[in-house]
Amino acid sequence: MEPLTILAQAAGSSSEPVFRVQTVLDSLWGQVTTLSWLQAIIAISFGVVYLLYGWRISKVLVVICFGLVGVFAGIEIGSRFNSEILGGIVGLTVLGGASIPLMRWAVSILGAISGGILTGGIWYAVGLPERYMPAGALIGIVAGGMISFIVFRIAVMLFTSLGGGILIVTGMLSLLYHYEGAQNPPTNTMKAMLYNQDWFLPALLLVPTIIGMMAQNKFVKDSKTWKV
Numbered sequence: 001m002e003p004l005t006i007l008a009q010a011a012g013s014s015s016e017p018v019f020r021v022q023t024v025l026d027s028l029w030g031q032v033t034t035l036s037w038l039q040a041i042i043a044i045s046f047g048v049v050y051l052l053y054g055w056r057i058s059k060v061l062v063v064i065c066f067g068l069v070g071v072f073a074g075i076e077i078g079s080r081f082n083s084e085i086l087g088g089i090v091g092l093t094v095l096g097g098a099s100i101p102l103m104r105w106a107v108s109i110l111g112a113i114s115g116g117i118l119t120g121g122i123w124y125a126v127g128l129p130e131r132y133m134p135a136g137a138l139i140g141i142v143a144g145g146m147i148s149f150i151v152f153r154i155a156v157m158l159f160t161s162l163g164g165g166i167l168i169v170t171g172m173l174s175l176l177y178h179y180e181g182a183q184n185p186p187t188n189t190m191k192a193m194l195y196n197q198d199w200f201l202p203a204l205l206l207v208p209t210i211i212g213m214m215a216q217n218k219f220v221k222d223s224k225t226w227k228v
Helices: 002-010 021-034 037-053 058-079 084-098 103-125 130-150 152-181 189-196 200-222
Strands: none
Touching: 021 152, 021 189, 037 152, 037 200, 058 084, 058 103, 058 152, 103 130, 103 152, 103 200, 130 152, 152 189, 152 200, 189 200
């Protein structure tokens, strides 16, 4: 891994990290603690469908993903003009609508982002410098983007498997959080693992993603009606 570290150090000389894992962990744990047990079960249920059968509804999922990005981007831009609602609607319409005629490009972008998330997670899990994590993510973005154009269905399986895995992991962590809170005395094992063990979150995401891709690959091969 030493060559990767040297390459990353050569990419920039700023003493300030350009990416903070702490922010991601805080955001994830905030979602985990705000879900009720019923919402957690729903998240897991949707995650399983997303993980195993996302390829069947991939076009709908792509439009939803880009529509949500458009909403948040539109709200951010609209807030500068005191028009968050209008900005959100415009962003939803523009990005969600644009993803329909540009479906293959949109799927490839999502596949590239998914690759970046996975390689960035692996970078973090093996203990490489956090400040250069974007260099690790860039490797996955490039690889995911290239593979998406070579074998398009891989991009579909990758982003749907990862998306389903994220929902499942979030729901499971929430259920465990509620379980630990009901103990006497309450325990805090999951939070300690999440924040103190670098490998924990990447492993939680990688395992269901691999399972999902293997399962979807089998389902896609057995399907005579699915077209990419």
